[in-house]
Structures are given as structure tokens and as C-alpha cells.
Amino acid sequence: MVMRKQFINQLKELSKNVIKMGSIIELSTNEMIEALEDYDVAKAQAIIDRDMEVNLLEEQIERECINIIAQQQPLASDLREVTSIMKIITDIERIADQCADISEYIIQLSKLPRTEKPVRLEAMIDTTKGMVIDVIDAFVEKDLAKCERVIETDDIVDKHFNKIKQELADMMRANSDMVEQGICYVMIVKYLERMADHSTNIAEWVKFIVTGVLTIG
Amino acid sequence: MNNNSKFSVEDLDLFYGDFQALKKINMEIQEKEITALIGPSGCGKSTFLKTLNRMNDLVEGVTIKGKISLDGKDIFKEMDAISLRTRVGMVFQQPNPFPMSIYDNVAYGPRIHGITKKSVLDEIVERSLRQAAIWDEVKDKLKKSALAISGGQQQRLCIARTLAIEPEVILMDEPTSALDPISTLKIEDLAVELKKDYTIIMVTHNMQQAARISDKTAFFLVGEVVEFDSTENIFNNPKDIRTEEYITGRFG
Ligand SMILES: Nc1ncnc2c1ncn2[C@@H]1O[C@H](COP(=O)(O)OP(=O)(O)OP(=O)(O)O)[C@@H](O)[C@H]1O
Ligand SMILES: [Mg+2]
Numbered sequence: 268m269v270m271r272k273q274f275i276n277q278l279k280e281l282s283k284n285v286i287k288m289g290s291i292i293e294l295s296t297n298e299m300i301e302a303l304e305d306y307d308v309a310k311a312q313a314i315i316d317r318d319m320e321v322n323l324l325e326e327q328i329e330r331e332c333i334n335i336i337a338q339q340q341p342l343a344s345d346l347r348e349v350t351s352i353m354k355i356i357t358d359i360e361r362i363a364d365q366c367a368d369i370s371e372y373i374i375q376l377s378k379l380p381r382t383e384k385p386v387r388l389e390a391m392i393d394t395t396k397g398m399v400i401d402v403i404d405a406f407v408e409k410d411l412a413k414c415e416r417v418i419e420t421d422d423i424v425d426k427h428f429n430k431i432k433q434e435l436a437d438m439m440r441a442n443s444d445m446v447e448q449g450i451c452y453v454m455i456v457k458y459l460e461r462m463a464d465h466s467t468n469i470a471e472w473v474k475f476i477v478t479g480v481l482t483i484g
Numbered sequence: 485m486n487n488n489s490k491f492s493v494e495d496l497d498l499f500y501g502d503f504q505a506l507k508k509i510n511m512e513i514q515e516k517e518i519t520a521l522i523g524p525s526g527c528g529k530s531t532f533l534k535t536l537n538r539m540n541d542l543v544e545g546v547t548i549k550g551k552i553s554l555d556g557k558d559i560f561k562e563m564d565a566i567s568l569r570t571r572v573g574m575v576f577q578q579p580n581p582f583p584m585s586i587y588d589n590v591a592y593g594p595r596i597h598g599i600t601k602k603s604v605l606d607e608i609v610e611r612s613l614r615q616a617a618i619w620d621e622v623k624d625k626l627k628k629s630a631l632a633i634s635g636g637q638q639q640r641l642c643i644a645r646t647l648a649i650e651p652e653v654i655l656m657d658e659p660t661s662a663l664d665p666i667s668t669l670k671i672e673d674l675a676v677e678l679k680k681d682y683t684i685i686m687v688t689h690n691m692q693q694a695a696r697i698s699d700k701t702a703f704f705l706v707g708e709v710v711e712f713d714s715t716e717n718i719f720n721n722p723k724d725i726r727t728e729e730y731i732t733g734r735f736g
Contacts, residue, residue: 270733270734270735271734274733342691342720342732343720
């Protein structure tokens with residue numbers, strides 16, 4: 268016999284909305300890569316505009332979580348799911364913010380004389396994008412192996428970040444007329460590095476939902 | 485046996501005639517803790533609780549196997565039921581005040597124990613009623629019949645009556661099932677307060693209540709203890725799928 272039908276439906280709805288939020292940041296991450304390719308202002312602007320949608324969804328999911336806690340007093344795996352979702356959506360919302368922040372710098376770059384992109388930038392973007400996609404999948408499938416992969420990949424992103432930062436410093440030292448562009452790229456890679464951190468956080472929360480063991484630290 | 489165990493239960497079986505209501509129960513109940521017993525209706529919680537102060541001895545056709553010790557002493561072989569019950573008090577599922585005044589209900593136990601001095605009895609009655617969070621409601625009608633107060637008030641009166649004999653262990657069988665939310669919270673605060681000096685074992689159907697106030701929780705299912713662990717583990721991350729299904733309400 269199925270019990271607590273209303274509750275189970277509420278949890279399903281909640282999960283659906285988190286996935287919706289996740290698919291928006293997947294889309295934004297993809298478009299951000301395209302926008303950066305040829306400094307596409309219209310695409311960058313679309314990402315910035317979409318950030319609002321994510322904020323509204325976050326608010327809505329937060330309200331749903333609070334309602335579920337008040338009405339259903341979830342326990343055990345249900346409690347872990349609801350409380351973790353409240354944490355996960357802040358990380359998703361931050362990732363959307365960072366996509367928008369990167370887009371602002373893409374718009375700035377579009378107005379400046381072109382420079383060579385940092386050598387490892389493409390690799391860093393691909394790795395970060397992979398983490399975002401993997402961690403949303405990990406949430407949907409409650410897949411521990413995927414969580415571990417995301418957490419491990421964060422180190423690779425950090426290494427890219429440090430190398431690119433060095434490369435940009437060298438570039439700016441050599442070409443003082445490229446400092447503005449250099450700063451834009453430093454900011455972009457910093458935001459990418461933060462996106463990877465937030466993906467890692469989400470992976471930790473998904474692990475907590477599945478195992479009940481808190482390792483976030 | 486564990487050092488801090490108040491009750492030590494070993495391989496306890498209980499039969500009502502042919503029907504086995506408790507199956508191989510093993511539990512160490514820690515001193516000065518609140519242990520919550522949860523589980524679906526009919527799983528044996530009340531039976532287990534009553535066995536701890538030998539209330540089942542009086543029931544026709546009951547057979548008990550296994551061993552229960554209180555502070556290391558066998559409650560069946562090394563203690564008589566009366567002295568056991570002065571150390572292990574019980575508050576029942578249904579309020580059961582005696583048909584006498586409120587005052588006399590609370591003074592009943594102390595009087596049996598030979599306390600007759602009015603000032604001492606007055607003091608015990610007031611303290612017990614205050615502890616049970618009912619003093620303000622009955623202080624002006626202590627001589628009135630205990631049957632002429634509400635069910636929730638009767639329940640708190642029964643808690644006061646149990647406290648008046650200052651037992652070491654208090655068994656509570658769904659003590660708040662008939663109470664309004666405020667009185668319920670008062671009883672919960674009281675239980676937490678009391679655990680400084682008493683060991684409390686409480687049956688409850690209110691999961692949140694068990695999660696709020698107990699240190700350990702035992703999940704009973706058809707006469708067995710499925711899982712017995714810290715309350716935190718039971719409610720956040722139970723090991724047994726049956727516990728998980730029960731406390732998340734997926735149990736049909
Ligand atoms: N005096 C009795 N004679 C025969 N069977 C009994 C007796 N008392 C209880 N039982 C049976 O033993 C089982 C356990 O009963 P018990 O009262 O301990 O359940 P419980 O867990 O306290 O349930 P509830 O949550 O409804 O109070 C039930 O199947 C019940 O019908
Ligand atoms: Mg019962």
C-alpha cells in the first residue's frame with residue numbers, strides 16, 4: 268500500500284524543480300562557452316537575463332522545502348533530501364551568477380582589441396562544464412560514483428586555474444597594453460574555478476542524501 | 485552487561501498463551517537517559533514496558549523467558565514486585581486517577597511509604613504537581629475529585645502521582661497522546677529535566693517527540709527489536725530499511 272501520497276508528490280515536484288534549475292545552468296554554461304568563442308554580446312546578454320529565472324526558481328524551491336518541513340516533518344532519507352536540496356539550490360544559484368558574471372566580462376572583452384586566449388582556457392572550460400553536467404546527473408540518478416568523479420575533477424580545475432593565472436601574469440608583464448584584457452580573463456577563470464567549487468559542494472550534498480554521512484567541510 | 489546500564493534485558497520472550505508478543509529482546513537501557521520505544525500498533529511496546537516493572541505477572545496465561553536485571557539484579561528472581569515498583573514507576577496510556585481527591589492521588593504513594601506529616605505531604609504534593617506542569621490548574625481545587633478534571637489534566641496528575649514516590653526509573657506509555665500541544669511540550673520539558681535524576685523509558689507514536697527528547701530509540705516490529713541505536717542515528721540515518729520505511733511513513 269502506498270502511504271503519504273501527497274508527501275511523495277511534493278518530494279517529486281521538488282526534485283523536478285531542482286532538475287529544472289540544473290538544466291538552466293547547463294544551458295548557460297554551454298552558451299557561455301559559445302559566447303566566449305567569438306565574444307558574442309547577444310548570447311552573453313541572454314545568459315545574464317536568464318539569471319533572474321534561476322533566482323525565482325531558487326526562491327520557489329526554498330518555499331516548497333519550508334512548506335514540506337512544516338507540513339510533513341520529514342525524517343531520515345526524506346529529511347536529508349529536503350535539507351540537502353536547500354543547500355544544493357544555493358550552489359546552483361551561485362553557478363548561474365558566475366555564468367552571468369563571466370558573461371559581463373565577455374561583453375567587456377568584446378569592446379577591447381582582441382588578444383590570444385590563454386592556452387589552457389578551453390581545457391578549463393571543458394572540465395568545469397563536465398563537472399556541472401555530471402553533478403546534475405549525479406543528483407538525478409543519486410549516483411555516488413559520479414559524485415566522486417566531480418569531487419576529484421575539482422583538483423584538475425584548480426591546476427588549470429593556477430597555470431592560466433601565471434600565463435596571464437606573464438602576458439600582462441610583456442604587453443602592458445593588454446592589461447585590461449588580462450584582467451578580464453583573470454576574472455573569468457576565477458569564476459570558472461568557483462563554478463567547479465560549487466559543483467563539488469553539490470556532489471557532497473548528493474553523497475549525504477545517499478549515505479547519510481556528512482563530509483562537507 | 486554494560487556499566488551504565490540501568491536495565492539489562494537478555495533474550496526476553498513473552499507469550500500471552502500461545503501468542504508470542506515479545507521475541508528475543510536484548511537491550512541495555514542506560515541510566516539517566518531517555519529511551520524512546522517506537523513501532524506500529526500491536527508490536528509489543530506496552531507489553532515490553534509492563535514487563536520492566538512486572539505488571540504482566542498479573543495477567544492470566546503469561547509466560548516470560550529470559551532475564552531482566554535492574555542495576556545488575558534479576559527482577560524476577562532477586563526482587564519482589566512491590567519493591568520493584570517503588571523503584572520503577574509507570575504512567576499509563578490511559579489516565580487512571582484513583583477515585584479520590586487530587587491531593588490524595590498524589591499523596592497516595594508517599595502515605596503508603598509511611599509519610600503522614602501534613603507539611604511534608606503538602607510539600608511533596610505541590611512539588612510533584614508543579615513538576616508535572618499541572619499545579620496552576622489545580623492548586624485551588626486540590627480537595628476536588630480527580631475524576632472531575634479533563635483527560636489531559638488527569639494524565640499530568642498521574643505523572644505527578646508517579647513522581648511523588650521518587651522512583652529511579654519512570655516508564656511512560658504514550659504519556660502525551662491525550663494532551664494539547666502546550667501540555668505536551670511541558671511534559672517533554674519535564675522529561676528532559678527529570679533525566680538528570682531519573683531513567684526514563686517512553687513509548688510514543690509521535691516521531692518528532694522521540695526525535696526531540698530521547699537519547700536512544702528502539703524500533704519494535706511484531707514483537708522484535710529491529711533497531712536500537714542513538715536517536716540521532718535512528719531518525720537521520722537508520723540502518724534497517726524497515727526502520728526507514730516506518731519513520732518516513734512509507735509503511736503500509
Ligand atoms: N492481555 C493480553 N492478552 C493477549 N494478548 C495481548 C494482551 N495484551 C496485548 N496482547 C497482544 O500482544 C501484542 C502486543 O500488544 P501491546 O499492547 O504490547 O502493543 P503496543 O505496541 O503497545 O500497541 P499500541 O501502540 O497499539 O499501544 C498485540 O498483538 C496484542 O493484541
Ligand atoms: Mg501500547
